[in-house]
Amino acid sequence: MAELNDGEHGLTFPCEFPIKAMGPATSELTEAVWHIVSRHAPQTSEDRLRTSQSRGGRYVSVTVTITAESRAQLDTIYAELSAHDQVLATL
Structure with a gap:
């Protein structure tokens, strides 16, 4: 698999x-979040999904780690x- 370098953002793909x-x-x-991410990174297994609730329990962050191709x-x-x-926000 060829590696692509995104020099502007410091990423080398895949990563x-x-x-x-x-x-x-x-x-x-x-x-x-899972539906959107897995549609664009179908090789991602569900065990790569993590959630974390805010201290008050009103909000949650959902993180999916993928092998980004580009x-x-x-x-x-x-x-x-x-x-x-x-x-409400993405990182």
Whole structure:
């Protein structure tokens, strides 16, 4: 597999990349994040998904670590996550 270097962002593809989305602590948010990310990184297994609730329990962060193949793939995932009505922030 050829490695692609994204010099502007310091990434060399493929690489392990954690994608994080935050929003209200609902099962719908977790399911939506998994659906979006796994559609663009179908080789990702569900054991790569982690959730963490806020101290007060109102919010959750959902992290899915993928093997990113390109900057375009990451940009597409983040655009879809940001457009989702339950996603308040992404990292």
